[in-house]
Amino acid sequence: MNLKVSDHKDIKIVYLSGRLDVTLSSEVEAELEKLIEAGTSKMILDLQQLDCLSSSGIRVFIAISRKLNQNRGKLVFCQMTPQIKKLIKIVELDDVFEIHNSLYEAFNAFDA
Amino acid sequence: MRQHKQARLDVKSKIENISIINDRVMGLLDEAGVASEWKYDILTAIDEAFSNIVFHGYKGREDGLIEISITMENNVFQITFTDGAESFSPPACNPVLGRALLDKKNCLGVGIYIMQQLMDKVTYERIGQTNHLTLIKRITGEVQHEPESE
Numbered sequence: 299m300n301l302k303v304s305d306h307k308d309i310k311i312v313y314l315s316g317r318l319d320v321t322l323s324s325e326v327e328a329e330l331e332k333l334i335e336a337g338t339s340k341m342i343l344d345l346q347q348l349d350c351l352s353s354s355g356i357r358v359f360i361a362i363s364r365k366l367n368q369n370r371g372k373l374v375f376c377q378m379t380p381q382i383k384k385l386i387k388i389v390e391l392d393d394v395f396e397i398h399n400s401l402y403e404a405f406n407a408f409d410a
Numbered sequence: 411m412r413q414h415k416q417a418r419l420d421v422k423s424k425i426e427n428i429s430i431i432n433d434r435v436m437g438l439l440d441e442a443g444v445a446s447e448w449k450y451d452i453l454t455a456i457d458e459a460f461s462n463i464v465f466h467g468y469k470g471r472e473d474g475l476i477e478i479s480i481t482m483e484n485n486v487f488q489i490t491f492t493d494g495a496e497s498f499s500p501p502a503c504n505p506v507l508g509r510a511l512l513d514k515k516n517c518l519g520v521g522i523y524i525m526q527q528l529m530d531k532v533t534y535e536r537i538g539q540t541n542h543l544t545l546i547k548r549i550t551g552e553v554q555h556e557p558e559s560e
Contacts, residue, residue: 317453320461321426350450352457353521360511381450388527389520390508 300347301329309340309408311401315347318355327358331365339371342404346377351385363395372396376404415442415482423464423474423493431456431478435489442482448549451528452487455545458521459491467495467541490544497536498543 299316310333318326333341341362363373376398378386386392398404417434421427432453439449460476468474477492505519526532531546 319428319453319457321428349446350453352454352461353524354457354461356520364512381447385454385524388524389511391511394509394512 299326301326303333306405309342309405310338311342311344313344313347315349317350318348318358319350319352320354323352323354323358326355327361330358330362334362334365334369334371339366339369340408341366341371341373342401343373343375344377344401344404345375345379345382348379348382351382353389356385356389356391359391359395372408374398374404374407376401417480418478420475420477422472423468423476423495424472425461425464427476428457428460431460434478435480438480438482439487442549444482444487444549448487448547452489452545452547455525455528455532455547456489458525459489459543459545462498462521463491463493463495463541463543467493467498469496485549487547487549488544490542492543493541494539495541498534498541 299314299318299322302313302315304311304313312330312333314326330341343359359373359375365371366373374396377400378397383392383397386395386397396407398407415438417438419430419434421430435452435456436449439452463476464470464474474493474495479490479492481488505523507520507523511520522532525545528547529545530548531544533542533544533546535542
């Protein structure tokens with residue numbers, strides 16, 4: 299599991315790759331929380347390289363989404379693989395999370 | 411895919427030991443030429459099953475024993491977890507899903523639900539003082555978004 303962060307204007311783009319499973323979810327959540335505590339209010343999770351996700355990973359997405367919303371921020375997802383989309387659909391978060399096909403569309407989501 | 415492949419391993423109830431199970435399962439699935447989609451379904455279900463045993467069964471104790479047997483035969487993958495933890499009681503009602511998940515403090519039951527949706531069959535038995543959880547997945551050659559229900 300790899301986590302990389304880059305900036306685009308005032309938006310933090312977080313690239314997750316590998317498997318977000320029970321052994322790594324706490325660590326990833328802590329890293330994302332640090333970004334929020336440091337002032338990030340706009341975050342894109344780019345999941346193009348994320349192969350595998352479990353309920354613990356979904357809990358991280360929920361926790362970060364909640365935290366950003368509480369701070370009047372926004373979390374957007376992009377480039378989910380079919381496997382990840384399938385899982386998000388199973389837990390019926392496909393209509394709840396804002397999910398875009400490309401990073402470009404995700405950027406535009408913050409301009410709307 | 412008619413070969414019979416099997417593996418057996420015992421691990422302690424440390425959550426990090428999931429990587430040992432994943433490596434063994436991936437090895438077996440790779441040998442059998444299973445496509446990525448099925449592999450990830452299986453790995454996710456294993457993550458859910460093992461997490462439940464460690465956190466809810468053994469309540470985080472790291473000295474519990476979990477026996478795992480894995481078979482791959484005639485396109486059917488089966489994994490059984492046997493442990494001596496407390497009896498498992500599935501949630502009485504369906505898990506909260508969708509928007510309501512964002513309002514809840516925990517996501518109880520979601521892991522089990524995911525396991526049931528990704529695998530073709532999930533069975534649980536309590537025999538004496540041991541729990542036996544079996545996950546079964548039929549591997550087909552085509553992309554299958556709606557697993558057959560039993």
